[in-house]
Amino acid sequence: MLRWLILSLLLIPLFDARAAGDEAAVRATFAAYKAAVLAQQGERAADNVTTGTLREYARYRELALSAPRAALEALPMTERLQVLIIRARVPAADLRAMDGRRVFTHAVDRGWIGREGVERSELGAVQVDGDRAAARLKIGATELPVDFEFEREPGGWRFNLIPLTNMSEDVFKQLARQNGVSENEMVMTLLRGLSEAPVDERLWDPPTP
Template identity: 30%
Template sequence: MRVAFLAFFIILIAAATSFAAPPRETPEERAVAATFDAARTALTEKRGAAVIPLLTRNSVRTLESVRDAARQPGEAPLQRLEPAERFAAMGLRRYLGPSELRRMSVGDIANHALKAGWLGPNVISRSSLGPVRVKGDRASGLLMVDNRPALVPADFVREGGAWKIDITSVFNFGSQMLKGFAAMSGKDEAAYIDDLLNRMPAKSGATTLR
């Protein structure tokens, strides 16, 4: 649970070197898989910033919105975010101090996250990309975790002739999950997210949630 907020950033682009990829039948499928493999290599080598150029423009804008909201004090910036984005921004506030957030780019945060082991040592090695389906300028691959299908696919969009990873669906899925869990708990979304994050150990010197 301590690393759940970071999963919204990079879990869909983690892949294992230990799993054999299925055959790629078309040039488009091979190109999609190549983008995924490039992200996998960067993550394995703890080069988080190298993944950012492999993301869609909308994905980068979402990550920047999360980072920008985390940088700003108070609740107002957070209230403009969807639940999963709010969760991620509050998580960044919890584990990075104000001065760190002001100077760090999205790529810097990705580098820090990998070097700090926020995902844990086994998350990347437990994931792989299964069969890929291409339709026009969009593609979707079956994301596998421990050789089992994950709840959300790995999505891709062709931009400027190159296939890019689209992580907006994981934010949408995360938001729906948080909304559902909040409703089941009888709390509003903000209170539920506060409670979830307050169960995690805070980094010394980081801003508090309240």
């Protein structure tokens, strides 16, 4: 018993050191992602997000190319908006030649992903739990009740963007209620605010082959 107690006491600094190293690595991942987005360097940004994030962009691509209106209307508002943004901004011929990573890098290269939000964002307290970590969003000196999520993958820690997309769902629904419009009408209003060219209801239909 005494031997195990001594060993456990000796191991405590090792565990603490690993936790500190993980926290530093999480912060470094976010810093690298932020710098890449602000510099519109898509490949660097993609290197710092999770495999699951890029897999979601592959799903958005497939939906943008093939999903009929009824299928889009069954999606959460945030996903409807993501798919319609891709349809509006990326010609179908170009989109067919892309995979999920290329869609993501294309969006970063053109400043479509999170420049305004990420510019003001910092990490507050970081909590590491095995291969997952949560970091409080910090704006200036204020920590907000919002967590950024990170995952340890082969090669290091990566930023998971999908929970941020999901968190927007309640905000969009509330905006629709406050303005007395349907979810689809709110999606189109948001889309028109983001698009570089006029958009209309035909965008709900998939592009022709």
